[in-house]
Amino acid sequence: MKAFKAGELAKQAHVNVETLRYYEREGLLPEPARTEAGYRLYGQDDVQRVRFIKHAQELGFSLKEVRELLALRLDDSRPASEVRHLTAQKIEQIEAKIQSLQSMKAILETLVQACTGEGDVAHCPIMHCLEQRIPDKQTTIKRPPNKKETMTMNAIQATTQNNQQENRHNKPVHPEITSSQSPDAKPGCGNPSCTCNPCTCDPCLCGPEDCH
Secondary structure, three states: OOOEOHHHHHHHHOOOHHHHHHHHHOOOOOOOEEOOOOOEEEOHHHHHHHHHHHHHHHOOOOHHHHHHHHHHHHOOOOOHHHHHHHHHHHHHHHHHHHHHHHHHHHHHHHHHHHOOOOOOHHHOHHHHHHHHOOOOOOOOOOOOOOHHHHHHHHHHHHHHHHHHHHHHHOOOOOOOOOOOOOOOOOOOOOOOOOOOOOOOOOOOOOOOOOOO
16 A cells, blocks of 8 residues: 655645644544654545545534544444435535625625715724624614714704794793783773773773773
8 A cells, every 4th residue: 555745645635734734633634654764654545534624624514523524434334314414404504604694795785885985084984883883784874974064063053052042032021910900801901891892991991881
């Protein structure tokens, strides 16, 4: 059986030597035999094993899952359903990751649409949003006002407050009804039974039968 040194194995499996060392540290690749000079020697089975590990990782399997697959690979008597189960689980994980990535993409698109790229970073809606919270895809992101807009809004607010104060000062004061005057009496008249319209009596000295 042909033996390979580390560099030759790495070339055959399309990995680098450091990857082989990593697989050995993680227990994915068994400790190889050594020459009297201390060189590692690998066989054709090691080439196939490294390729298997690499391809499994490329499909998204974790190191723990790769170990499970390697255990199944070494025991041909175990049912194929176990391999299928591991693969189906990986598909579910990938689908969940795709949904998460799509959600991230939608949020990033919302941020990009909110930013015109004009002005300085201090008024960038993307930076402002990231400082507050990560929005969902339905969030409407508003650009923070720049210095000029802030001054304009402050001026408008100050003018509005001044107008409100002036309106309160200029508000007409209604004369209070004295206790001697009936609330039903007409202006210029102290007699609630007066039917003059308008009452021309001041004070009203006529009786109901005299008012016209």
